[in-house]
Amino acid sequence: MAGVSDAELKAMSQEDRAAALGMTTEQLTGRTSMIEFNADEEERFTYPWAPDVFYNKRADLDTTELTTTEVNTRIRELMNEGYGHITVKDPRGKHSLGVGILSRLTLEFEGSLGYFAVGLIDGPNVRIKGRVGWSCGENMMSGTIVVEKNAGSTFGAAIRGGDLVCKGSVGSRTGIDMKGGTILVGGDTGALSGFMMQRGRMVVCGNAGKNLGDSMYDGTIFIGGEIQSCGVDAVEAELTDLDKAWLTRKLGQYSMMPDQGVDHFTKIVAGKQLWNYDNLEPNEKKLIL
Amino acid sequence: MCGIAGLIHRGKRSSVGSEMTSMLQALKHRGPDSTGFAVYGEPKPGDYIMRVKVAEREFMDKGHGVQAILDSRIENLESVLALHKAEVRAKETVTPYALRYVLGHDGDTEDMARHIEELEGIEILSMGNGLELIKDLGDAAEVSETYNLGTFDGTHAIGHTRMATESDVDIRSAHPYWAFPYNDVSVVHNGQITNYWIKRRQMEHKGHRFMSNCDSELLAVYTADNLANGISLEDSLRQSIEDIDGVFTYLVATKDQLGMAKDTMAAKPLVLYESDDLIVMASEEVAIRAILPHEIDTTDPYDEEVRVWQA
Numbered sequence: 001m002a003g004v005s006d007a008e009l010k011a012m013s014q015e016d017r018a019a020a021l022g023m024t025t026e027q028l029t030g031r032t033s034m035i036e037f038n039a040d041e042e043e044r045f046t047y048p049w050a051p052d053v054f055y056n057k058r059a060d061l062d063t064t065e066l067t068t069t070e071v072n073t074r075i076r077e078l079m080n081e082g083y084g085h086i087t088v089k090d091p092r093g094k095h096s097l098g099v100g101i102l103s104r105l106t107l108e109f110e111g112s113l114g115y116f117a118v119g120l121i122d123g124p125n126v127r128i129k130g131r132v133g134w135s136c137g138e139n140m141m142s143g144t145i146v147v148e149k150n151a152g153s154t155f156g157a158a159i160r161g162g163d164l165v166c167k168g169s170v171g172s173r174t175g176i177d178m179k180g181g182t183i184l185v186g187g188d189t190g191a192l193s194g195f196m197m198q199r200g201r202m203v204v205c206g207n208a209g210k211n212l213g214d215s216m217y218d219g220t221i222f223i224g225g226e227i228q229s230c231g232v233d234a235v236e237a238e239l240t241d242l243d244k245a246w247l248t249r250k251l252g253q254y255s256m257m258p259d260q261g262v263d264h265f266t267k268i269v270a271g272k273q274l275w276n277y278d279n280l281e282p283n284e285k286k287l288i289l
Numbered sequence: 290m291c292g293i294a295g296l297i298h299r300g301k302r303s304s305v306g307s308e309m310t311s312m313l314q315a316l317k318h319r320g321p322d323s324t325g326f327a328v329y330g331e332p333k334p335g336d337y338i339m340r341v342k343v344a345e346r347e348f349m350d351k352g353h354g355v356q357a358i359l360d361s362r363i364e365n366l367e368s369v370l371a372l373h374k375a376e377v378r379a380k381e382t383v384t385p386y387a388l389r390y391v392l393g394h395d396g397d398t399e400d401m402a403r404h405i406e407e408l409e410g411i412e413i414l415s416m417g418n419g420l421e422l423i424k425d426l427g428d429a430a431e432v433s434e435t436y437n438l439g440t441f442d443g444t445h446a447i448g449h450t451r452m453a454t455e456s457d458v459d460i461r462s463a464h465p466y467w468a469f470p471y472n473d474v475s476v477v478h479n480g481q482i483t484n485y486w487i488k489r490r491q492m493e494h495k496g497h498r499f500m501s502n503c504d505s506e507l508l509a510v511y512t513a514d515n516l517a518n519g520i521s522l523e524d525s526l527r528q529s530i531e532d533i534d535g536v537f538t539y540l541v542a543t544k545d546q547l548g549m550a551k552d553t554m555a556a557k558p559l560v561l562y563e564s565d566d567l568i569v570m571a572s573e574e575v576a577i578r579a580i581l582p583h584e585i586d587t588t589d590p591y592d593e594e595v596r597v598w599q600a
Contacts, residue, residue, distance in 0.1 A: 090582075092575065092578040092582060093573065093574035093575040093577070093578040094575060095573075095575070111584055112574055112578075112584070112587070114573055114574055114575050115573065129584075130584060131574070131586070131587055133558070133560065133573060133574055134558060149586060149587075150586070150587065150588050150589065151589075152558065152560070152589045153555060153558065153589060169588065170589075171555065171589040171591070172554070172555040172591065172592055173555075190555055190589075190591045190592060191553075191554065191555060191591070191592045192554070209591060209592060210592070
């Protein structure tokens with residue numbers, strides 16, 4: 001430490017010594033993340049630094065010769081120029097396209113995407129006219145993503161809000177760790193879907209693989225077809241009129257209503273019998289379950 | 290993490306060497322350490338195609354005297370071929386350490402192969418009627434150019450880009466793997482096998498040989514053993530899901546079939562495209578797009594899924 005000798009440091013109080021060494025001793029307020037929105041504002045729909053875009057201002061982006069980084073950078077440049085409707089052409093399964101978009105935008109992909117497509121988004125409406133690889137929409141906060149073909153595994157992992165829609169079938173571990181929002185699947189889903197789900201709703205019009213809803217804390221899963229098996233603490237619940245009305249509205253919104261309606265759906269919820277729901281130790285709980 | 294790829298043309302031949310090169314190059318980011326191809330040409334009855342390496346590539350860096358050692362090993366190899374009355378119908382020295390032989394042989398091929406592999410520094414990469422197995426350090430484009438795969442016509446192929454996690458970066462540990470006694474079987478694998486040593490010991494007790502410490506080699510030996518015992522490829526793949534512990538997706542090719550299997554967790558990826566005359570699969574769609582740039586429908590096979598396609 002320039003200008004301060006060891007003897008001087010030793011003579012200081014702990015707080016002064018920490019400050020002299022460049023460390024902070026401020027008391028944390030309990031909130032460590034950056035506050036983005038003012039709670040007093042009437043409408044808080046956009047980040048303060050989000051670009052103003054206009055939905056009628058359209059741009060096409062041919063990605064044949066571009067890398068993922070170049071595509072994502074170009075999308076941001078177009079948004080900063082005010083384009084609110086961007087069509088990405090010929091993505092050819094590239095990974096991580098359209099990630100981290102935190103403002104309103106209509107984004108279309110004319111083709112299929114690879115892994116981590118449009119993850120970490122908060123606001124845009126996305127349509128993918130193809131399929132997606134693993135982890136589409138991971139951690140999305142709000143907005144909509146519609147995939148017109150199939151999707152890979154971990155579809156909608158840890159999403160917190162918005163609608164994530166796949167009109168085809170999806171892979172395994174769909175909605176793993178989801179904390180909110182809605183996942184809609186037109187076809188089947190694989191094993192361990194809804195694993196450790198915490199909030200939100202998942203609707204699968206087709207079949208579900210084994211261990212559905214394993215260790216789910218909360219949230220609701222609706223399955224239109226066969227369930228190979230339910231996971232630990234996932235139990236069937238009564239499909240209420242309110243559920244049916246919601247399913248009808250939500251599936252209708254994306255033109256995914258099955259021919260036979262929604263009465264045949266099976267509703268799966270958390271049984272809330274796992275150890276984390278009481279004060280018993282795991283070993284004690286084993287004696288009961 | 291490794292990348293795997295496979296393709297099979299039904300009822301026709303195509304430039305599978307070039308196609309597999311494009312696919313594996315697109316998967317380079319999944320494994321830059323080594324690249325391997327198992328390509329299947331037209332089987333010629335009576336001909337055995339043997340791909341063999343007489344040294345690891347790092348051996349070439351040992352300096353003065355290396356070539357003399359390689360020449361000596363090749364001489365020993367050809368002495369063993371002569372001893373077993375194998376007729377050398379063609380010979381190609383692809384690199385100083387990798388050779389391709391076309392052999393005529395009526396005797397016990399397995400016995401001859403075991404004899405060859407007793408020689409110092411020599412490993413048979415493949416021996417079969419249709420199979421040719423090429424693997425080396427570097428990316429797909431480099432390996433393909435070195436081994437002139439761009440001109441290889443055939444019906445099907447599998448390939449692998451390796452990120453070394455369980456064993457060394459060398460040709461011995463690169464995929465695909467081939468195993469006795471079923472000549473034309475090859476395997477590529479993405480995953481980790483957790484009961485490798487137990488199953489390896491079982492296979493060794495049956496008399497099978499292992500050339501590496503790579504867990505993926507077990508799948509080749511396991512499959513070869515099953516096929517040699519009359520079990521169909523589909524049944525072998527299905528049984529492997531019970532027998533093999535760990536997370537895996539693997540592809541197996543024989544002289545006229547291509548198969549795939551996924552573990553009980555579906556923890557390793559595979560994207561699949563099927564049409565009437567072509568089936569293509571890879572760890573990532575970007576590899577399929579490398580040869581089919583137009584929009585296509587693809588799917589993800591589920592956990593415990595097994596599929597087999599005929600050429």
